[in-house]
Amino acid sequence: xxxxxxxxxxxxxxxxxxxxxxxxxxxxxxxxxxxxxxxxxxxxxxxxxxxxxxxxxxxxxxxxxxxxxxxxxxxxxxxxxxxxxxxxxxxxxxxxxxxxxxxxxxxxxxxxxxxxxxxxxxxxxxxxxxxxxxxxxxxxxxxxxxxxxxxxxxxxxxxxxxxxxxxxxxxxxxxxxxxxxxxxxxxxxxxxxxxxxxxxxxxxxxxxxxxxxxxxxxxxxxxx
Amino acid sequence: xxxxxxxxxxxxxxxxxxxxxxxxxxxxxxxxxxxxxxxxxxxxxxxxxxxxxxxxxxxxxxxxxxxxxxxxxxxxxxxxxxxxxxxxxxxxxxxxxxxxxxxxxxxxxxxxxxxxxxxxxxxxxxxxxxxxxxxxxxxxxxxxxxxxxxxxxxxxxxxxxxxxxxxxxxxxxxxxxxxxxxxxxxxxxxxxxxxxxxxxxxxxxxxxxxxxxxxxxxxxxxxxxxxxxxxxxxxxxxxxxxxxxxxxxxxxxxxxxxxxxxxxxxxxxxxxxxxxxxxxxxxxxxxxxxxxxxxxxxxxxxxxxxxxxxxxxxxxxx
Numbered sequence: 052x053x054x055x056x057x058x059x060x061x062x063x064x065x066x067x068x069x070x071x072x073x074x075x076x077x078x079x080x081x082x083x084x085x086x087x088x089x090x091x092x093x094x095x096x097x098x099x100x101x102x103x104x105x106x107x108x109x110x111x112x113x114x115x116x117x118x119x120x121x122x123x124x125x126x127x128x129x130x131x132x133x134x135x136x137x138x139x140x141x142x143x144x145x146x147x148x149x150x151x152x153x154x155x156x157x158x159x160x161x162x163x164x165x166x167x168x169x170x171x172x173x174x175x176x177x178x179x180x181x182x183x184x185x186x187x188x189x190x191x192x193x194x195x196x197x198x199x200x201x202x203x204x205x206x207x208x209x210x211x212x213x214x215x216x217x218x219x220x221x222x223x224x225x226x227x228x229x230x231x232x233x234x235x236x237x238x239x240x241x242x243x244x245x246x247x248x249x250x251x252x253x254x255x256x257x258x259x260x261x262x263x264x265x266x267x268x269x270x271x272x273x274x275x
Numbered sequence: 276x277x278x279x280x281x282x283x284x285x286x287x288x289x290x291x292x293x294x295x296x297x298x299x300x301x302x303x304x305x306x307x308x309x310x311x312x313x314x315x316x317x318x319x320x321x322x323x324x325x326x327x328x329x330x331x332x333x334x335x336x337x338x339x340x341x342x343x344x345x346x347x348x349x350x351x352x353x354x355x356x357x358x359x360x361x362x363x364x365x366x367x368x369x370x371x372x373x374x375x376x377x378x379x380x381x382x383x384x385x386x387x388x389x390x391x392x393x394x395x396x397x398x399x400x401x402x403x404x405x406x407x408x409x410x411x412x413x414x415x416x417x418x419x420x421x422x423x424x425x426x427x428x429x430x431x432x433x434x435x436x437x438x439x440x441x442x443x444x445x446x447x448x449x450x451x452x453x454x455x456x457x458x459x460x461x462x463x464x465x466x467x468x469x470x471x472x473x474x475x476x477x478x479x480x481x482x483x484x485x486x487x488x489x490x491x492x493x494x495x496x497x498x499x500x501x502x503x504x505x506x507x508x509x510x511x512x513x514x515x516x517x518x519x520x521x522x523x524x525x526x527x528x529x530x531x532x533x534x535x536x537x538x539x540x541x542x543x544x545x546x547x548x549x550x551x552x553x554x555x556x557x558x559x560x561x562x563x564x565x566x567x568x569x570x571x572x573x574x575x576x577x578x579x580x581x582x583x584x585x586x587x588x589x590x591x592x593x
Contacts (some may be wrong), residue, residue, distance in 0.1 A: 057466055060546030061574035062390055063516045065466055072511055084305065097304040097513030101538055108304070111578050116571055167463035182307035182514075182537040185420045189512070190418045225307075227419065243307075245422055248411055 052079040055122060058116050059106055061215050064123060070220070073092070074101045074191075077179045080255045081129055086136075092122070094119075099257055101180045102189075135233040137258045140155070141223070141238050141272075143214050144270035149237035154231050159199045168264065170197055171235060176221060176260045181252055186225040186243025188254040205231035212237045213233075214262070239273040282348030282403075284404040286430055290342040292492070293430040294416035295333045295407050296398075299492065302513060303411055304537045311415040311534055314396045314492060314556040315357065317455075317585050318490040322356040325377060325448055326591045333407050333414045334400040335436070335471045341388025342430060343399055344463075351441055353386060354375045357397030357557075358454050375450040377402070394454070394557040402445040406437035409417060417534055418531075419493060425547045459552040459567040460547055462520065463574055467542035470506040471522065478502070479544060483563040484528060490560055492534040497564070501526035504542065512540040519545035520548065532556060548574040548580040 052068060059065040064072050066083070069076050087107065094113030099106040109119055126209060134230040145153070145168055153170035161169060201217045206229065211217070213224040215232025222232060225243040242253045254260060265273075286293075296319070299312020313319035313336055323332050332382045341359065354377045355361060357471035361372045364385040372386075373379060374397075380386070380443070391397045414424055421427030425434065468476065484499035508524040515521075517529045521541035530547060531539075533556075547555055548569060558564060569577070 058571050059466060059516055059543070060463055061548050061571055061578065072509070088302075095576055096301045097310070098302065099537060100306040101513040102511050104513040106304075106516065107518055111575065112582070166582070168567075174572075180512075180538065181305065183512070183539070184536060185307040187307055197308065201519070214551050244408070245427070258525075 052128065053083070053105075053123070055154055056120050060113055061116070062109055064107040064109070064112050064116070064120060066107065066123065068103045070103060072102040072179075072191075074177050074179075077177075078257070080105050085257065086126065099182070100223055101160055101182075135257065137158070137162070137255070138261065139258055140261050141240055141242075142263050142265040142269070142273060143236040143238050143262045145236035146267045146270070149190065149213070149234070150200070151234040152215075153235060156199065156216070156235065160197065162196070167197070168235065170194060171216070171221075172262055172264050176262075177260045178254050178256055179220075179261060180256050182221055183184075184226050184228050186241070186252045186254075187254070188252075189220055189222055190260055191220045193221065199233060201231035205229055209230075209234065210237065212239065212242075214238060237270075239270050252272065276300050276418055282351065282441065284436040285345040286297075286342050286432055286434045286436065287436070288347055289430045289432050290337045290340045292338040293342050294336055294418065295425070296336040296415045297333050297413055298331045298577070299415050299533065300411040305538050306538050308411070308420060309417070309534050309583070310370035310572075311413065311417045311422075311492075313398065314533055315398075316332035317553045318356040318396070318398050320577075320585060321375065321450065321588065322354060324581045325354045325356070325375060325450060325592055326352070326400055326402045326403040326444060326449070327445055328404070329451055330586055332400065332548045333405045334398045335405075335430075336400070337388065337397055338391070338395050340390050341399065343385065343387040344401070344436070345383070345385045346536070347378045347382055348438065349382070350443070350513040351380050351438070352402040352445055352447060352525065353380055353399065355388065355397060355399050358392045358394045359388060359397040360392060361386060361391050375452050376449045377449065379447070393559065394476060395559055396557060401438060401441075402419065403438050403441040406439040419534055424488070448592050450588070452588055455554060456518065456557075457551060459522070459565050460555055460569045461551050461569045462545035462547050463571055465520065465545045467510060468544055469542060470504050472503045475503040477499075480566055481567045486558055486560050486564065488560045490533055494532050494535055495530040495555075497530070497558035502528065502544065506542075508542070509540045510542050512538045515539050516546070516550055518549070519543050520545045520547065530555070535555075548577060550577040552575065
């Protein structure tokens with residue numbers, strides 16, 4: 052399933068699963084990720100799965116590129132290995148104070164806001180990867196008529212909990228951070244929990260997400 | 276703990292970006308948490324060796340200007356690594372300290388760390404252990420994700436630094452070491468090297484780049500000749516490692532450092548080799564750097580040599 056293994060610098064393998072972004076390729080990346088993680092190989096310092104790549108960082112004192120590449124190439128994973136999937140429900144409030152870009156999205160998609168939100172909440176989303184900042188999930192896919200580009204000028208600060216869309220993806224801002232996604236709402240739920248060290252991420256690669264819409268009162272109730 | 280039994284530093288001035296660091300945390304990229312850890316691993320290692328501490332003991336890292344600390348407790352030794360100017364203020368008077376030398380501190384003494392010289396990072400520690408909390412096996416503070424002791428924040432004035440253990444069998448030690456600088460940063464071509472025009476590829480290796488002020492523990496932004504992308508200014512977001520040099524849409528290089536975002540969507544032109552990372556991070560804004568292309572095999576050898584050199588320096592501690 053890995054098409055090619057290159058080096059990324061002198062201390063990481065760059066495993067290429069293809070160039071397309073789809074759930075089939077991504078599921079293969081995630082299967083490899085969990086499989087290698089379980090092997091608990093000495094000297095592996097990080098595994099970074101993304102849409103169609105898996106980066107394996109290693110300790111140069113323990114491995115060289117060629118020896119580790121051979122080890123990874125010899126790993127066999129059955130195509131029909133089932134991926135473990137959790138279904139996670141996440142409440143989102145789309146009050147005007149939270150839906151920072153709803154007007155822009157209306158204009159770009161030429162759809163009324165109620166239609167946009169109805170479409171957004173009617174689908175389940177697949178988690179391709181988490182990262183950039185701690186716990187941020189990259190989810191997909193949005194319907195074709197829901198896709199638009201990111202903001203021309205990114206916001207310096209996107210509020211924590213913001214739920215945004217860009218192209219075929221949506222995400223949740225787990226921290227206040229700069230960003231350019233189109234914000235449709237905000238979740239009161241904590242997506243990344245620093246105090247839970249064994250499982251800090253609410254959403255992990257391979258999981259399925261169902262957003263459900265809540266009122267401002269319900270939002271404040273959960274937040275309290 | 277009774278206050279008379281306490282050993283601690285009080286921070287009179289926090290300095291710039293003063294944090295606890297150790298070797299960092301592994302195997303968390305997949306949830307978006309970078310390695311963190313001491314930026315300059317050699318100086319981190321030298322400091323713990325000088326103080327006869329465990330190799331992964333917490334130290335205090337500072338950038339440009341260090342903290343001013345006042346000590347309360349029983350006699351203790353401290354040491355500073357890096358190219359650092361500092362004063363030791365005691366009842367007898369004020370003396371200028373030297374890096375890589377251990378000094379005695381008595382109750383009420385102060386250490387005022389003025390600045391790092393022609394470098395960015397310096398390190399401070401004691402013959403003992405700071406009282407820190409561990410997050411995923413590391414006490415490194417990542418201010419961006421607010422992970423680590425002190426609620427993941429950098430130090431501030433009036434903070435008290437607890438010492439939970441003092442090594443009483445410690446003998447004062449020193450090292451004659453002037454530090455090591457570097458002229459060219461050696462890199463391995465990146466996975467998107469062919470995204471850039473031939474003339475830009477040539478410029479990347481022939482011309483020099485200036486380090487801008489927009490540099491911190493997350494990344495180092497450079498300016499110089501614009502690097503022209505002839506394929507696509509974005510790639511599908513994928514994992515990053517420290518040392519990766521991405522080219523932004525504006526054509527400028529940005530080097531990922533220890534607290535970097537774990538995934539990114541700019542093409543990668545090259546990656547700094549592991550042997551040159553410690554010296555790269557010590558280059559100050561305004562410095563000019565040139566990149567030199569090396570093979571993967573050479574990079575692996577250069578890293579082994581760099582490690583041997585570090586061990587050789589450690590063996591000269593007396």
